[in-house]
Amino acid sequence: MKRNAEELIEEISDFLVVYLKSGKVGLNSFIKKTDLQISNLDQLLQIHFLLKEEVKEFVRELPALIRRFKTSTTLKQDTYHGKIKGQVNWPKTINERLAKNSKDRTIFAVNERNREYAIKENQVLLEVIQVLHSILFRTIDSEYYRKYPWFREWEELMPVLKQMLTKNVYLSRVRREQTKVTDRMIIDTLKHRNPLYRKAASILQQYRKIKEGEMNEEDIQHLLRETFVFPQNEDVLFELYWVVQLIEQNTENAHLNIMDGRNNIVAKWQDDEHLYKLYHDSAGSPELNFSVGTVEVQRHYHPFISRKLASMQKAESLARDFFGKSFDSSMYWGGRPDIIVEIYEITTNRLKKVVIGEVKHTTNIDYAIIGLRELLDYITLIKDKSGEYLDGNHGVVVKGMLFTDRVTLGRVGESSLDLNRGNDEVVYISI
Structure with a gap:
């Protein structure tokens, strides 16, 4: 019986926090550790920040909430000659005339009421909108992520942010007098009666923790649990299960990359002699040609x-x-193997070994044999960057691993996933 998706997710959730390919967003209670070494962690956290329901809801509601935009009125007193702007303050007018020229009837002291837009609440609101706009239009490649289901809601919400920054007259007036938003201003705005400002302050406070590296382990764990991207295809999940097994059984110091489908390199690590690069659903680096x-x-x-x-x-x-x-x-x-591990000699930076993995999420022997045939094709037809077949290149060793589910084998499968062993070309792994 094959392992189901929940069983697989439970075992590899900690490593799958970097997964940003096709999938759906949901709560994952299986994440336990957040001390993994992740390249571009800041960008990963910003993307997960965008996936928070609180953030998306704020932008969805923004066109309606902005109608409750608040301003304040200030009273300014000034003296004019020959003209009146505002309400005449007669007691002060008499005093001004007596002080300057009692016979001059053109002197008026006036009370002017000015509408203030750049109050602290609106400064907080403007910065939140600017932050979200900056992430979506500058920090991340939104055009690339549009193809994934977890990002599609932002396709509709991005124009809302752009409209607010470029067309909203109130925010335009705030921007003319924009000042630095302090943490004190955010804390004060968190207590505001207007939900527009309360939500803006909460989101900005969370973002600053991410941007300034002030999130503790519990905060990071909560964010990643709340916005976990679940792979939709169970076969892909099974491939990722074996990717994680290869990492866990060969190193404790892997540097993980964001898995968003660009270069498909999942992890790198090294020991005293070798550098390892692990790819998923990829033809590997330019050193290889399938x-x-x-x-x-x-x-x-x-x-x-x-x-x-x-x-x-x-x-x-x-x-x-x-x-x-x-x-x-x-x-x-x-060809495009499910898994490739390229192993380089550190002193020379030369490719020394390639391990190819073919994964079949099956208990069916016939389907496993199809995987075996595909694996042997990869091993036999792999070339180097100059187009020479690697089996004729004595400097590079090519090995293969076939990963299946609980298939009954005619010979005992290997239990170790040691990438440096030098035994059979094809290693059968069953669980």
């Missing part, structure tokens, strides 16, 4: 190959004629 071009295949005549290439060319032509769209027929074979 492709065979049609030009390369054409060099060797075989009836099957000739017919296969002719079929590809015909299909490309028909696709262009019927659908107005073609496809790349320059690739005869291409």
Whole structure:
């Protein structure tokens, strides 16, 4: 019986806090530790900050709440000659005339009422909107994240923030007199009766803790639990389970990267002699090449190959004629392994070993055999960056691991995930 998603999540949640690919946001109570070494931790926390329901709700409600925008009125007294602006203060007018020229009837002391927009509550509100706008339009690549379900609500909310900063006349007046918002101003605004200002102060206070590195372990744990991105595909989750097992069984000092689908490098670590780079759902670094071009295949005549290439060319032509769209027929074979670990010699920075992992979330032997065939293709057809097959390059060792669920094996599977062992090409791992 296969492990279900909840069982897998429970075992690897601590490592999956860096996962930002396709998935849904929810509460994860399994996160226990936050002392992992994570590259770009500040950016990761800012993204999780955006995923807080409190933050999204604030922006959703902002167009309605802004109608309760508060201003204050100040009374200013001034003296004019020959004109009147405001309400005449007659007692002071008489005193001014007596003091300056009692016969001058054009002297008036006036009370002027001025509307103040840049009060502390509005300064807090403006800074919160500016902070969220800055994260979304400058700090993170929002255009890239639009393809993921967990970010889609921000597609609708981003225009709201932009509208507030560029079109709202009240905030424009606050911005003209903008000053530094102090922690004291935030604390005072937290007690405001207007929910617009209370929510703004709460969000700004949380953000400052993130930005200034003042979040303690409990704060970080709470944020990541509350905004955890769950992988939607259970097969992907099973692949990530084995990624985590490889990390845990080979090092205690891995540096984790944000997993957002750009370079797909999950972790790096090193020992006294080697540097390890672990990739998920990737063709690895530019040092590796998992492709065979049609030009390369054409060099060797075989009836099957000739017919296969002719079929590809015909299909490309028909696709262009019927659908107005073609496809790349320059690739005869291409691969993208589930897991790759590249091992480099520290002193020379040379690639010494490649471990390829193929994962099949199955208890079915036939499906496991498909994974075995795919794994052997990767091992056999892998090239270096110059296009030479690695099995002819005696400087680089290529090994493979097949990861399955509880499959009954004809021989005993290995229980160790030591990346430095030198035994069989294919290692069977079952749980």
